[in-house]
Amino acid sequence: MAGRPASLSAREEGSFAYITIKDRTPQILTKAIDTLHRHKSEFFEKHGERGVEAEKKAISLLSKLRNELQTDKPIVPLVEKFVDTDIWNQYLDYQQSLLNESDGKPRWFYSPWLFVECYMYRRLHEAIIQSPPIDDFDVFKESKDQNFFESQESVIALCTHLQALASAVEGLDENQLKNEFFKLLQISLWGNRCDLSLSGGETSSQKTNIINSLEDLKPFILVNDLERLWSLLTKCKKTREKVPVTRVDIVLDNSGFELVTDLVLADFLLSSKLATEIHFYGKMIPWFVSDTTVRDFNWLIEQVKRSDHKWMSKCGTDWENYIKTGRWVYHDHIFWTLPHEFCAMSQVAPDLYAELQKAHLILFKGDLNYRKLTGDRKWEFTVPFHQALSGFHPAPLCSIRTLKAEVQVGLQPGQGERLAASEPGWLTCGKYGIFQFDGPL
Ligand SMILES: O=P(O)(O)OC[C@H]1O[C@](O)(CO)[C@@H](O)[C@@H]1O
Numbered sequence: 103m104a105g106r107p108a109s110l111s112a113r114e115e116g117s118f119a120y121i122t123i124k125d126r127t128p129q130i131l132t133k134a135i136d137t138l139h140r141h142k143s144e145f146f147e148k149h150g151e152r153g154v155e156a157e158k159k160a161i162s163l164l165s166k167l168r169n170e171l172q173t174d175k176p177i178v179p180l181v182e183k184f185v186d187t188d189i190w191n192q193y194l195d196y197q198q199s200l201l202n203e204s205d206g207k208p209r210w211f212y213s214p215w216l217f218v219e220c221y222m223y224r225r226l227h228e229a230i231i232q233s234p235p236i237d238d239f240d241v242f243k244e245s246k247d248q249n250f251f252e253s254q255e256s257v258i259a260l261c262t263h264l265q266a267l268a269s270a271v272e273g274l275d276e277n278q279l280k281n282e283f284f285k286l287l288q289i290s291l292w293g294n295r296c297d298l299s300l301s302g303g304e305t306s307s308q309k310t311n312i313i314n315s316l317e318d319l320k321p322f323i324l325v326n327d328l329e330r331l332w333s334l335l336t337k338c339k340k341t342r343e344k345v346p347v348t349r350v351d352i353v354l355d356n357s358g359f360e361l362v363t364d365l366v367l368a369d370f371l372l373s374s375k376l377a378t379e380i381h382f383y384g385k386m387i388p389w390f391v392s393d394t395t396v397r398d399f400n401w402l403i404e405q406v407k408r409s410d411h412k413w414m415s416k417c418g419t420d421w422e423n424y425i426k427t428g429r430w431v432y433h434d435h436i437f438w439t440l441p442h443e444f445c446a447m448s449q450v451a452p453d454l455y456a457e458l459q460k461a462h463l464i465l466f467k468g469d470l471n472y473r474k475l476t477g478d479r480k481w482e483f484t485v486p487f488h489q490a491l492s493g494f495h496p497a498p499l500c501s502i503r504t505l506k507a508e509v510q511v512g513l514q515p516g517q518g519e520r521l522a523a524s525e526p527g528w529l530t531c532g533k534y535g536i537f538q539f540d541g542p543l
């Protein structure tokens with residue numbers, strides 16, 4: 103598309119992209135290797151000698167990958183046949199076609215950051231699927247589960263809050279309802295601080311009761327379009343007789359505490375009748391350390407259900423029922439783990455685009471989704487969000503994201519410059535957040 107700025111890239115020394123590729127990704131690969139090592143005896147118990155051989159193979163493939171990355175080798179095609187292998191290899195050709203002859207091949211420290219970072223996770227998956235019988239092993243599962251367990255107290259507090267709200271919701275006036283809606287959205291926003299990719303896979307859980315911190319965190323919301331969400335959903339609620347379904351789609355990000363905040367929000371949307379149906383989208387393969395797969399989604403709901411805590415287990419039971427009765431629907435699609443910007447979705451995954459078009463509102467959780475919404479490009483801070491979406495408008499949408507990458511659009515004139523002057527790391531430290539909406543007024 104003409105007139106769009108260049109992609110972020112690790113080419114620029116000192117940039118966040120550079121630091122990520124240079125330091126954080128090798129660290130994540132090392133941690134994955136350690137995890138495989140630690141599970142050696144489990145593989146042996148399950149599969150005998152074949153399990154141990156597979157562990158060795160996966161480790162050697164991952165060490166090779168780490169070496170390619172650290173020595174800035176060319177990006178090579180995927181070899182193992184999987185549902186998305188051809189699409190990936192075509193995308194590689196496309197990246198090659200963007201280069202001049204003198205540039206050589208796409209490389210780790212040269213090509214677009216979004217592409218190489220996604221490629222790293224896809225290669226990691228390739229190493230695992232090339233190593234049967236341990237080919238369904240999720241190297242990040244342990245840390246995702248740990249994040250959930252370490253956030254227990256906050257999870258209990260949230261579930262208790264939700265259940266109290268559910269029993270009072272009928273009696274709330276418009277203003278009170280709006281207040282509660284905004285609270286749960288903010289909880290879901292700050293839940294996004296808990297991803298494990300930024301911390302190199304180290305634990306990043308929620309240990310305090312976040313509900314009490316919301317007021318203090320408000321100044322860190324740089325774009326706040328919550329009123330737009332409220333007016334959209336209340337309009338839907340008022341016309342329910344004519345249009346009986348209001349569908350909110352949530353493109354999930356991280357498992358663990360963040361997923362709990364998203365499910366709590368989704369539950370409230372139903373009990374408040376702001377929505378009648380929620381559709382979730384997760385990742386088909388382990389992704390950016392902490393992203394939610396269907397296994398994580400089901401596991402977490404089961405854990406919540408099995409809790410000894412009365413209100414927590416009530417949440418789990420309700421959530422399971424929503425799924426059984428079709429009020430909550432979980433979707434898988436390979437597009438979410440491709441390297442494409444979302445403006446390519448209508449071309450690359452027209453079925454998914456058509457599915458999203460059925461929503462009245464789509465919530466995109468997290469930083470990586472924001473990078474894909476905006477194409478991970480060097481936009482000016484004041485460029486309108488609508489423009490940065492470059493034609494991606496399946497339905498009204500809102501990004502709910504804490505800032506962890508050097509891309510941000512839709513700010514007020516001078517806002518970005520002021521932040522940069524007072525706090526050099528503002529774009530990447532995860533301290534700031536946005537609710538950024540795009541849709542008809
Ligand atoms: O879980 P989130 O919010 O998408 O964040 C993951 C983030 O990890 C990073 O890739 C760092 O490696 C961010 O820049 C990225 O977007």
Ligand SMILES: [Mn+2]
Nearest residue numbers: 297355356390
């Ligand atoms: Mn994530």
